[in-house]
Amino acid sequence: MFAAQAFASLFSSPAKTSSPSLASDHPTGGQAAHHAKPLFFTTPHHLKLTYFPIRGLAEDIRLILEESGIAYESENISFHDWHEGGIKQQRAADNPFGQMPILYVNKGEFILSQSKAIIRFIARSTGLDGGDAYSAARCDQLAEGIADLRRQYATLAYDKEFAAKVGDFINKTLVNSFTTIERVYDQNKTRYLLSQDRVSYADIMLFELVDQILALGQDARSVVAKFDRIGEVYKSIAARPRIAAYLASSRRVVAINGASASVGAFKA
Amino acid sequence: MSGDGKYHVHYFAGRGLGEIARIALSEAGVEFEDHRFESLPADLKATTKFGQVPLLVTPAGDRINQSTAILRFIGATHGLSGKTALENAEIDQVIEGVNDIRAKYRALPADAANEERIKFFSTVLPQWLGYFEAILKKTGSGFYVGSNVTIADLYVYVSFDSVINKTADAQPIDAFPLVKAHLEAIAARPRIAAWIAKRPVSQW
Structure with missing residues (x-):
């Protein structure tokens, strides 16, 4: 289903130059080679994001689209329809690894799955990755650290022994990871990862993860409150006009996790 | 930050999460210093953003952590990324699929x-190898994205090399001829073959 050819005219092809090394023929060490320009969303496209009716692995994507002011259609598929209603089989050709979320561009001219691949695709296309190889590497580095913590959070959320393990998660895993993330922001001097006012996709991922962690309860809220820089990122992103409007809208779904989770569970 | 004009890879004395940086730099034809250690040196632990390795130090002295962040950086600066935004998205899709498995x-x-563990090798891994086989069938180029080698191919190679060759009971690869041929083709690329021949032998 990958119809990259149909979009070929939208992009220059920087890597098709005669030099095998992009670094060697660019005055800034190949930083700009990161992007195929013009940016994807400078021309109008129809976007549809397909996922379960929860925040889960799709919320970072929704937030990045909202912050970028990009219109998109949300297709929320119920757990029953996906697992037992045949939708998973119907969509098998749309996603190589049998999973959602799935992003459909222009009604299927280009289809992409894997949440972090979708996040980076939109971030690159809108400049939320900083727009050059060094800025993108700094975003990727923080985003991978955030994703590591989110993976541990999700494992905990669906763990049958959630009640016995949540304390260790908050007091050890969360404290350790946030100490590291706080240090990244401390070293930066700016509010967000790349600048004082320009938000990056990694900052937005941090916002959503903090929001999901706050839902763990008072103990988690007390830990989060100890990290000033993380708290500042969280509060300032929540107050950004497009994000604030989204959070107050019905587009923001309530449930964080699937029905079997011990926190933020989907209720039919 | 000032660098010494060379790339440096810092990682434990094994392949693990560090090998993808070494393989990508090798394929890029870039010289690098390969710093290996049995336990994380105190100065690295104190100065590294996530207190973690692998760590890539660029010729300019920039320090990058997280194996896939390093991989994307090498790809973007040495012509191993996609040719278009859509190819880069497909590369990320493959990388994240590899991360899942x-x-x-x-x-x-x-x-x-x-x-x-038994179920993983009898059911889960074959299912996922089937996913990768289908991608290669779709591209028809012998590569996971487009018609040239990209960081996606290198990441699949390094990851599958460690998963599939790890245990004697893991031989499902023969049922997936395109995946198998791809792994062999990547290992046979001259710069990668040269790196494999000269790298220190390690258990993992």
Whole structure:
């Protein structure tokens, strides 16, 4: 289903130059080679994001689209329809690894799955990755650290022994990871990862993860409150006009996790 | 930050999460210093953003952590990324798919008789190898994205090399001829073959 050819005219092809090394023929060490320009969303496209009716692995994507002011259609598929209603089989050709979320561009001219691949695709296309190889590497580095913590959070959320393990998660895993993330922001001097006012996709991922962690309860809220820089990122992103409007809208779904989770569970 | 004009890879004395940086730099034809250690040196632990390795130090002195962040950086600066935004998205899709199967593998108990472990090799891994076989069938180029080698191919190679060749009971690869041929083709690329021939031998 990958119809990259149909979009070929939208992009220059920087890597098709005669030099095998992009670094060697660019005055800034190949930083700009990161992007195929013009940016994807400078021309109008129809976007549809397909996922379960929860925040889960799709919320970072929704937030990045909202912050970028990009219109998109949300297709929320119920757990029953996906697992037992045949939708998973119907969509098998749309996603190589049998999973959602799935992003459909222009009604299927280009289809992409894997949440972090979708996040980076939109971030690159809108400049939320900083727009050059060094800025993108700094975003990727923080985003991978955030994703590591989110993976541990999700494992905990669906763990049958959630009640016995949540304390260790908050007091050890969360404290350790946030100490590291706080240090990244401390070293930066700016509010967000790349600048004082320009938000990056990694900052937005941090916002959503903090929001999901706050839902763990008072103990988690007390830990989060100890990290000033993380708290500042969280509060300032929540107050950004497009994000604030989204959070107050019905587009923001309530449930964080699937029905079997011990926190933020989907209720039919 | 000032660098010494060379790339440096800092990682434990094994392949693990560090090997993808070494393989990508090798394929890029870039010289690098390969710093290996048995335990994390105190100065690295103190100065590294996530207190973690692998760590890539660029010729200009920039320091990048997280194996896939390093991989994307090398790809973007040395012509191993996609040719278009859409190709880069497909590369990321493959990388994240690899990360999913790596995470499943890492979560397995070590006990060879463990039920989860047996199920992984008998059911889960073949299912996922089928996914990768289908991608290669679709591209028809012998590469996972487009018609040239990209960081996606290198990441699949390094990851599958460690998962599939790890245990004697893991031989499902023969049922997936395109995946198998791809792994062999990547290992046979001249710069990668030269790196494999000269790298220190390690258990993992």
